[in-house]
Amino acid sequence: MPHQNHVTAPEDRIPVSQKIAYGMGAVVTIVAVNSVMQLTNLVYIVGLGVSAIWIGWASAFPRLWDAVIDPFIGNMSDNSRSRFGRRIPFLIAGGLLIGIAFAMLWMVPRDWSKEWMFGYFVVTSLFFYTVVPVYAIPQGALGMEMTSDYHEKTNLFAYASFIGNIGALTLPWVYYLANRPFFGGDTVNGIKWICLGMAVILTGAAMWCALVCKEGKLHQARAQARVPIVESFKTTYRNGTFVRLVSAFVLLIVAFQLVMGFNNYITIFYLYGGNTSAASSLMAYNGTLWAVTGLLGAFPMAWLSKRYGKRFTVIFALALIIGGNLSKIICYNPALPYLTMIPTVCLSLGMVIGFSLVNAMIADICDEDELATGIRREGIYFAVYNWWWKVAVSIATVLSGYLQRLTGFAEGAHTQSDATLFWLRAWEIGxxxxxxxxxxxxxxxxxxxxxxxxEIKGLLKARQTAAAATPASAA
Known part of the structure; x- marks a missing residue:
């Protein structure tokens, strides 16, 4: 049942210009990281014939390193006292470096051996996943401190979701465009040049976010003592609300990471019998549908959250994800390949609602933490959330390569056996x-x-009012 809602106070509202800028900042990580996740197998395994197990390990190690440095970046940002802010300097430096690293990932020399191609991917992906948290952790923390209102937090991340998914509209067309005659039938070369242009755009979006958005807790943070990383790390693990929330989303991420790439293989080899050109069209249309659904999903997310609360809305999203994935039992049909648009809509809507709300929910948890400890530390909370799922994803990525090998998948082959196609579908659906x-x-x-x-917001405001009045009373 819907419940009585609070009304956002004028001083808690974020200007639209800042919401748009924050959304542009979200484009950077959404497009860059998802591009790497979606294109790596298509370039290095399908296009260049590198072993799936090798790529699984090569993808896992940089993500583990990424996870290791996340808490350090988060705590460093929380403790920063520069005159430009706690978050903005990181956004500028990280945004520039992401553009460089993203472009380098796809410039692998074609005349190298498979072993050297593997080594190139290890080095460039390690660089990429080193610079991503320099930008992503402070950018996520910035959104959590731009307002103290329960609903305005959701509205901000709805903007980020909407604008981020506009950027995501480009992703499914990268593989399609790379297969056009303009690139002479050389998919790998096509992806290289397309991603070079994307790198320039990503850097520009990062600068937009950094130069327009304002930090909401800067003056308060400057007055608090610096907190050692070990103490901050322990605080997040003692917060039962945070542990429960993060565990739920880590499981969701791992669930799909274990079968990452299987959908592309099923499309190419099961629905289209190995015809990559025909498969790329369906992949492009489905990818666009995914992005458009995610784009529009920000609106029902904001409505449901305001009317029924964030917990109910996340459960609704998970139900959509479960139902959508199970519908593939019917929708994986070579005679009617476009039926796959049904699970695409369900999964995209569920994912965008869930992963947009988790940031707003962690922002609420940061207020709960301030009430208990008197410290603002959005950076370490966002970093530890990322740390949890990156470690899990790294392990799942390695296991995914072995799971793919277990299905009998043959790297670089133009067709796959019936048994392989069955097990790809069984694991990916179930x-x-x-x-x-x-x-x-x-x-x-x-x-x-x-x-x-x-209630927490009211208690924090009363505490701040009392603290501000104390010097005057003493005088």
């Missing part, structure tokens, strides 16, 4: 819903409701 059921259970018991969030 595994994610099974793990997502545990996420539903965890979110169902999530305790930080709207009423509690506004």
């Amino acid at each position: 595994l994610p819903p099974a793990l997502c059921l545990f996420s539903v259970w965890l979110v169902f018991k999530y305790p930080l409701t709207e009423a509690r969030a506004y």
Whole structure:
């Protein structure tokens, strides 16, 4: 049942110009990271014939390194006291470096051996995943501190989701455009030049975010003592609300990471019998549908959250994901390949609602932490959230390569056996819903409701008012 809603106070509203700029900043990580996740297998395994297990390990190690440095970046940002702010300097430096690293990933020399191509990917992906958190962690923390209002946090991340998914509209067309005659039938070369242009755009979007957005807790943070990383790290693990929320989303991420890339293989080899040109069209259309659904999904997300609360909305999103993935039992049909648009809509809508809300929910948890400890540390909370799922994703990425090998998949082949195609579908359809059921259970018991969030806000405001009045009374 819908409940009584609070009204956002004028001083808690974020200007539209800043919401748009923050959304442009979200484009950077959404497009860059998702491009790497989607294109790596298509370039290095399908296009260049590098072993899937090699690429699985090569993808996992940089993500583990990324996870290791996330908390250090988060704590460093929380403790920064520069005159330009705690977050903005990181956004500028990180945005420039992401553009360089993203372009380098696809410039692998074609005349090298498979072993040297593998080594090139290890080095460039390690560089890429080193610079991503320099930008992504402070950018995520920035959004969590731009307002203290429960609903305005959701609105900000709805903008980020909407604008980020406009950028994501480009992703499914990279592989399609790379297969056009303009590039002479050389898919790998096509991807290289397209991604070079994307790198320039990503850097520009990062600068837009850095130069327009304003930090909401800067003056308060400057007055607080610097906190050692170990202490901050322990604080997040003692927060039961945070642990429950993060565990639910880590399970969701791992569920799909274990079968990452299987959908592309099923499309190419099961639905289209190895015809990459025909498959690329469906992949492009489905990718565009995914992005458009994600684009529009920001609106029902904001409406549902405001009317029914964030916990209910996340459970609704998980139900969509489970149902959408199970619908592939029917929708993987070589005679009607475009039926795959049905699970695409369900999965995209569920994912955008869930992953947009998790940031707003962590922002609420940061307020709860301030009430308990008196410290603002959005950076370390966002970093530890990323740390949890990156470690899990790294492990799942390695296991995915072995799982792919278990299906009998032959790298570089133009066709796959019937048994391989069956097991690709069995794992890709069945595994994610099974793990997502545990996420539903965890979110169902999530305790930080709207009423509690506004209670915390009132207590924090009363504390700040009392602290401001103390010097005057003493005088």
